[in-house]
Amino acid sequence: MEPLISVIVAVYKAEQYLDQCIESIINQTYRDLEIILVDDGSPDRSSEICDSWAEQDPRIHVIHKENGGPSSALNAALDIAKGDYIAFVDCDDWIQRDTYELLMNNLRKEKADLSICSEFLVFGKSIRREKKENVYLVMNSEQAFQIINSIGYFGVGVWDKLYAKHLFDHLRFPVGRIGEDYIVTYTVLDRANTIVYDSTPKYYYRQRSGSITHSKDIDLCSIQSAEKMLELVREKYPAIKIYAIAGYVFALMGIYDLILRTGTRDPKWKSYQQKTKKIVRKYYSELIATIEISFSRRLQLLFVGWFSFIYAPIFKIFYRWKHRGVR
Numbered sequence: 001m002e003p004l005i006s007v008i009v010a011v012y013k014a015e016q017y018l019d020q021c022i023e024s025i026i027n028q029t030y031r032d033l034e035i036i037l038v039d040d041g042s043p044d045r046s047s048e049i050c051d052s053w054a055e056q057d058p059r060i061h062v063i064h065k066e067n068g069g070p071s072s073a074l075n076a077a078l079d080i081a082k083g084d085y086i087a088f089v090d091c092d093d094w095i096q097r098d099t100y101e102l103l104m105n106n107l108r109k110e111k112a113d114l115s116i117c118s119e120f121l122v123f124g125k126s127i128r129r130e131k132k133e134n135v136y137l138v139m140n141s142e143q144a145f146q147i148i149n150s151i152g153y154f155g156v157g158v159w160d161k162l163y164a165k166h167l168f169d170h171l172r173f174p175v176g177r178i179g180e181d182y183i184v185t186y187t188v189l190d191r192a193n194t195i196v197y198d199s200t201p202k203y204y205y206r207q208r209s210g211s212i213t214h215s216k217d218i219d220l221c222s223i224q225s226a227e228k229m230l231e232l233v234r235e236k237y238p239a240i241k242i243y244a245i246a247g248y249v250f251a252l253m254g255i256y257d258l259i260l261r262t263g264t265r266d267p268k269w270k271s272y273q274q275k276t277k278k279i280v281r282k283y284y285s286e287l288i289a290t291i292e293i294s295f296s297r298r299l300q301l302l303f304v305g306w307f308s309f310i311y312a313p314i315f316k317i318f319y320r321w322k323h324r325g326v327r
Contacts, residue, residue, distance in 0.1 A: 006083030041067030
């Protein structure tokens with residue numbers, strides 16, 4: 001018998017997309033799955049859809065709970081998961097039929113405890129690929145922190161990864177925060193002995209206006225996690241400190257851009273923007289001299305650091321163009 005993979009899906013307001021998500025999981029070529037659907041008090045038909053699928057496939061287990069947010073839902077599933085390995089799928093996304101076959105094969109081949117693939121970005125009817133192609137890396141923790149803080153490889157999202165279950169021993173998602181993936185992913189990278197990354201895209205990551213990713217709520221969880229990551233790297237992996245600084249700077253930039261999207265005039269966020277400008281100016285020369293940063297990213301840093309009055313209108317135009325088709 002093959003090792004069991006527990007596939008965890010936190011479900012909330014996903015009735016439009018949930019069938020496609022679940023169907024892509026039950027049709028995996030890797031058959032030994034435990035599929036845990038967590039209905040997080042969803043007010044739409046998501047609960048009924050989960051129960052309907054559970055009646056059709058004995059591998060599916062449904063948890064119904066009061067709404068507590070994505071972290072609460074994921075933690076509820078982790079607490080009961082019986083698999084040797086853990087995987088996550090967002091309820092509005094879907095995966096290719098051989099996703100877990102590829103991730104498991106790579107994990108076994110490299111004797112790894114974390115296996116990662118790449119993804120497609122779905123903007124309405126448009127499907128795009130934005131990561132580097134034809135990349136296959138076998139890494140220790142130090143190398144993984146370098147790569148996750150480099151542009152064009154894998155990110156902090158938990159959904160493109162297959163984890164040995166022991167990586168989640170005494171580890172859960174922080175409840176009530178936006179950006180819950182950050183601290184979990186950084187902790188796992190530090191714990192793992194061997195990490196394998198295959199840039200073959202297997203995951204379809206849907207961009208939609210109502211999702212957490214495109215929320216206009218400002219939460220500094222990602223920044224606080226990036227700060228902890230930077231402290232960790234400075235202590236344990238000082239040779240790649242500049243890459244951790246890059247990850248921290250771009251986490252700051254993510255919140256900076258979110259502030260522009262919301263249009264808030266709250267003085268505390270204006271103060272945050274000033275702080276970001278100072279940090280960009282401090283590290284700009286070292287970053288562009290040391291690590292690979294695309295021309296567009298260099299311009300972004302340059303504008304935020306020295307010409308923010310130009311950056312704001314350009315960003316708003318670019319964001320609308322990039323996310324055309326997102327509803």
